[in-house]
Amino acid sequence: MEKTKFGIQGLDKALEGGLPNGNLVLISGGAGTGKSTLCMQFLLNGATTFGEKALYISTEQNTEELYKQAASFGWNLAQLEEKNLLKIIFFDITQGANFLSEVDSVIKEFQPKRVVIDSMTTLTDALIIGGMGNQSDFSLVQVIEKVSPIPRTEQIIAKSILYKLIGELKKYKLTTLLTSELYEESKRLSADGISEFIADGVIIMHYIEIGVGDYRSLEIRKMRYSNYDKDIIPYTISDHGVEIMEKME
Numbered sequence: 001m002e003k004t005k006f007g008i009q010g011l012d013k014a015l016e017g018g019l020p021n022g023n024l025v026l027i028s029g030g031a032g033t034g035k036s037t038l039c040m041q042f043l044l045n046g047a048t049t050f051g052e053k054a055l056y057i058s059t060e061q062n063t064e065e066l067y068k069q070a071a072s073f074g075w076n077l078a079q080l081e082e083k084n085l086l087k088i089i090f091f092d093i094t095q096g097a098n099f100l101s102e103v104d105s106v107i108k109e110f111q112p113k114r115v116v117i118d119s120m121t122t123l124t125d126a127l128i129i130g131g132m133g134n135q136s137d138f139s140l141v142q143v144i145e146k147v148s149p150i151p152r153t154e155q156i157i158a159k160s161i162l163y164k165l166i167g168e169l170k171k172y173k174l175t176t177l178l179t180s181e182l183y184e185e186s187k188r189l190s191a192d193g194i195s196e197f198i199a200d201g202v203i204i205m206h207y208i209e210i211g212v213g214d215y216r217s218l219e220i221r222k223m224r225y226s227n228y229d230k231d232i233i234p235y236t237i238s239d240h241g242v243e244i245m246e247k248m249e
Helices: 035-048 063-071 077-082 099-110 120-133 139-147 154-170
Strands: 024-029 054-058 086-090 114-118 175-181 201-210 213-223 233-238 241-244
Touching: 024 035, 024 154, 035 054, 035 063, 035 077, 035 086, 035 114, 035 175, 035 241, 054 063, 054 099, 063 077, 063 086, 077 086, 086 099, 099 154, 120 154, 120 175
Parallel strands: 024 175, 024 201, 054 086, 054 114, 114 175
Antiparallel strands: 201 213, 213 233, 233 241
């Protein structure tokens, strides 16, 4: 099995060489856990270390905001875009565009090896609200309504949309990371409670405040087609991004 490396020492070891090529992996965590930072590193290392084209699809931060975030870690995203190693797309969910059509067009033109969609929570919420209110021209909602024109609950709509969306993304056979908010005390592994069952892998990022300090850890809860470290893995966010720490004995 060929692997796609994060390029983060300790994490690739825990994944026994990286993510299986073509896997679609959910990165879940609450605010401040570093989901976007980890995903950005995944793309940055892919472009700079492994020479693999990387595509970042954002539904929350525009290009200028992502540049600013990356600069805080010393990463020059604009330079990578100029070299055609990185492409950043901001998908404005308020415009009601055809998400899958746009993604398909960009992937066919740019031909990336790595993809990040940040975040699935924002995208799915927009699709569900549009579907429930019947005011959206998102193609996914239209497909659901044509196939099943019966009264639907929000959960049924979410499940139908996610199966369709993730199924379409898997067709590209690209190693893809999807971020999802994970609310405190939640027993789910994603905000929607569905993505974790459809995705090939799930990595959960935790953040706990202890007195005046904090403690971050991650766990690989699922990874199809590969073995992986099932222990809790401590990490920190330094000036260089996410760094895996030595496990405490």
